[in-house]
Amino acid sequence: MEKLEVKSLNHHFGFTEILRDINFTLNKGQVLSVVGPSGGGKTTLLHLCAGLLDVEEGSATNTFASSSFAFQDARLLPWKNVIDNIALGLLAAGEKKSVAIEKSKKIALEFGLEESDFEKFPKDLSGGMRQRVSFARALVVKPSLLFLDEPFSALDIGLKKELQSILIDMISKKEISILFITHDLMEAIRLSDEILLLKADPGHIVKKFSYDLAQNKRDDEYVYAQSAKILQDREIITTFELELK
Amino acid sequence: MKFTLKILKDFPAYLWSGWGAIASILLFIALWDMGNQIYGNLVLPSPLETFTTLVAMLADENVIAEIKTTLYRASVGFGISLVVGTSFGLLAGFFATASMMSRPIVTILVGMPPIAWIVLAMIWFGMGDETVIFTVIVASFPIIFVGALQGTRTLDGDLKEMSDSFKLPWHMKFFDVYFPHIFSYVFPAWVSGLGMAWKIVVMAELLATSDGIGASLAVARSQLDTPTALALVVIMIGSLMFVEYIILEPIKREVELWRS
Incomplete structure (x- = not known):
């Protein structure tokens, strides 16, 4: 277990x-939640x-x-576009590049991102979009x-x-x-x-x-x-x- | 490979965006011509005369040899600065103590006027290649060193934590997390280091050697040959502009697309 x-x-x-x-x-x-005041x-x-x-x-x-992490701020790599950011965890786990990209595109659509966003860098995304990407990145590895x-x-x-x-x-x-x-x-x-x-x-x-x-x-x-x-x-x-x- | 192709693909569009720059250069040349009409040929030869001299000089084998000598000194000096400055800078950046200790030393190196270095180098190495190369190294090294140091010092701890949480293997950590950040600091430092090297090499040559562009400049001065002096200046500036705007700037644009 x-x-x-x-x-x-x-x-x-x-x-x-x-x-x-x-x-x-x-x-x-x-x-399981841990609640408490800041600090x-x-x-x-x-x-x-x-x-x-x-x-x-x-x-x-x-x-x-397996486990993955979603942070308070999105923590995307600023020099990678949306899809490459999502694929990061998959690639780290040894997934083949083409498969990783395919899976990332699929989950990006599920998380409400548009195909026109795929090539964008994080600087061109709104805060909410970045957090979507961050969530997609954490969940695409099926932790x-x-x-x-x-x-x-x-x-x-x-x-x-x-x-x-x-x-x-x-x-x-x-x-x-x-x-x-x-x-x-x-x-x-x-x-x-x-x-x-x-x-x-x-x-x-x-x-x-x-x-x-x-x-x-x-x-x-x-x-x-x-x-x-x-x-x-x-x-x-x-x-x-x-x-x- | 994909990257190089992208730079080549965007190159025509980049060149096309250069009309503004060309217009401002032409305006500058027009002002220069006005200066010539006011002050006369001895003080400020006309652009036409300068460029005619330039064409004649470029056809002359001796002049080409002088340019090659200067080019050799600048490249050796800059090359050494690039390799040593980058590696020492990166190394120092990884250790808090080393970066703390290197700061005052860098301030001394930057603060020391190049002319003082030339004098010292002339005493140490005599009149020749070594003096010039040494001066080029001490002038461009601190710039590159500081760039590399800043690059490693400013690595984002949050991104490092993120990469740890996804258990990125070391090669991915290096190429996907550290390298792009460090490069975005080191590359501009290389560009300014190169500009510095090219300026200093001529100055050192003028004072310490009997060949190279700098020495030719000294000869032109003693003969009051203003057109030749200006033509030499045009060679220096033209080559610097070519390297900076035709080669380095397109690379820089591609590399820093992600920057806001």
């Missing part, structure tokens, strides 16, 4: 303690899980067959585990919803597992099976919320109701410092 298992994970940058005693397991087909160590946790940072204390064992680092935070609501529904579609087909970092509770509630609340200084998990209803059954009403409920939670209020002072 593929899974990501994090056990008593601690992390420091210099003398600053960033993360303390993080434990969780992400099973295949599951969506709380969420990104560090994600980087440790994805192997972009070396684990110093504890362990983060990833047995998923069994997807790392998301607040990829929706700079998008307008329409595009946000469009990209999320692509993910929800994949989730309900059990095609993908997701580790999702966000500070947007509604986003987390729409997508996750489980939400971990990460409190800052140092980052540690204070509470866990579970949502059983299948993601494609969750309508706006459900998401609003659950958001209202979670915002009443004592731990959420103190973690996000929602109290009026």
